[in-house]
Amino acid sequence: MCLKAVTPINISDGIVLGAKDYLYDSRRQKVYFLNLHQWHMFIYKHMLLKKYESYLANFRDKQSLLEWLRMQGYDIDDVRTVITSEAQATVNLMDNEKKKTLNDINRHIQQPDGSLYVPGSSIKGVFRTAILYTLLQKRQDVKVKYWRQIQEKISSNYFKPYKDLNKLISDLENELLHTLRLLDAGIRSNNAVCSAMRGLQVSDTYASRKMQTAILQKVDGGLDKFDKASPKKLPIFRECMLPEAELFFDVKIEKAVMSTIGISSVDDLLKATHSFFAAVTDLLQQAFGKEYQEVFQGVSAGNMFLGGNTGFLSKTLLAMLAPDKDTAKNTIKVLLDKSFKNHKHLLRDKVIAPRTLKCTNYNGKLMLMGVAEVRKV
Template identity: 35%
Template structure:
């Protein structure tokens, strides 16, 4: 083995549900929802079409869709039951199953659109290495900025200028690229530019033999707020459903680093990188706990078992380094309120962001249990 290469088998544990979106969003006529069993069945499209054709149902199915402009009201499972088909009859075209863990009104027989998770060829959800490496990258940049106050202040000033620019998205994107080029690249004696994170290789996190069968859960997106309004409802259930990896799931992955490259920025081990990610996570949690701790204190206690956030629905503070650039939380709040107000005018940030910006905490709700979305723990197990 290369003496400069450190390669470890690591374990990723989902402390809370995690949604890594595949980019596919299914409408209610593109999956089956079994309300009695609280299960969602995802379809193999080719076999589903064959099933409809072989049972002479294709024209009728098309007609049903044509009569219902609002697809969210169509329950194909109930339609099939009305035709006399059982769950066993549907096994031939069901690709995988997921358990519904969201509270759903008894009056509604369907779900809304479902954002599906990334899965492998046999239907098991997994966490792509690219998602994990992106999170590690953020932790590394956070560490480098914290240990270089001058550079941090310089980028903070540039960010404030970007927030005042006419093209906010482009200006911040350019600044993000500049930060990465400055902190995570170097020139050799010949003037060639090398990207240091090329020395960090992260494999996909797979369940492997640790899971007896593919399992996923369907959760509704829920935002917790400090503003209850006239109805005194502090949790807002949004019409968005995600296929998630359930809490407690464990995955294995290989992470390798070129020590010679990463030592140029002071990184000595994979364990150190995990520590940087935990420090970044704690920064965001500390800010939120000052505002949400009284109402959601148990959630913050549970979060101490995690090292990072992964996937969708984890909140602005856990994805962005902008807040971390400020030495003063008050200044950060003022600038980011302005940023969010410009970016999301319909959300009324200027009116509602009185305590923290953004003003919501992202929740995974299963029955009576509430968790923060996307909490994960990382551990080095042994050498690869």
């Protein structure tokens, strides 16, 4: 299989680099990532340890790590051996109006040697959600049942958003995906060994050291009080795979197992994936398409949302369980208000809940985050 980035994609490895952890050259519009062991060896070899310790201990907003390095008489070319990779940084990583320190960067997941990849578990998670969506289209009774439970839970005074919803989703998965009838005594249907998803194996993508990345800023595409486009830049920066980047991976389907949930081939899998993707993009376009036309240009080339900052709707089935979009909006905004009191979802989620498109700016264009195309090769 081939995974192609249609818009920028970030899959975080949980590592967030602070201002003192990378070299930022605003003139070259580059961020340089360091092998910390080799960086410390460079510091020690060039007898900079005391000055470096002083820099770290007395770090101020006025000096980046590269500026400090240049003050010691060295530059990027002098530390090439300690740089593991570099990324484009056309967006300014320093907010001159509020502060002079560099912002934190959420890195893309990588192998120990610095090569980028996409975990098979991330791709399989998208496949699982898409399969559940497809099965729900055939099981109106299940949709009604779980939507009623969601409304009952949310209206309860004892509602615990994460615990209660996770339990409901787990029950939904058990009902739709746990189709294997095993003869072993003591194995219940809620045991993962009964899940038909055992019949789908997805490898990690083959890592790539040559892949170009860029540091991109999070942009929330919302609407103002006049329902006009009002994008808002947030101080959150991610290292992203760029549009047109391609990675390859393997998929194995055990037909005897997967056919119990209606998947007998890769074509069936891709059909389900595209159906869920189309349903989510249709919801977003109905709410934002008039004011954010540029954001949706070219998105139809994709068939899945992948990675971070792709939005609530692309990662959950709540809106798809609802009988109609207005009911979905009204219920989801209550859920979000209970979960995030300060975000004013009840007041501001007028057209859709949540009320923002998850975007970034790249090459002078506002783009949705995380749109990918997966295809056979």
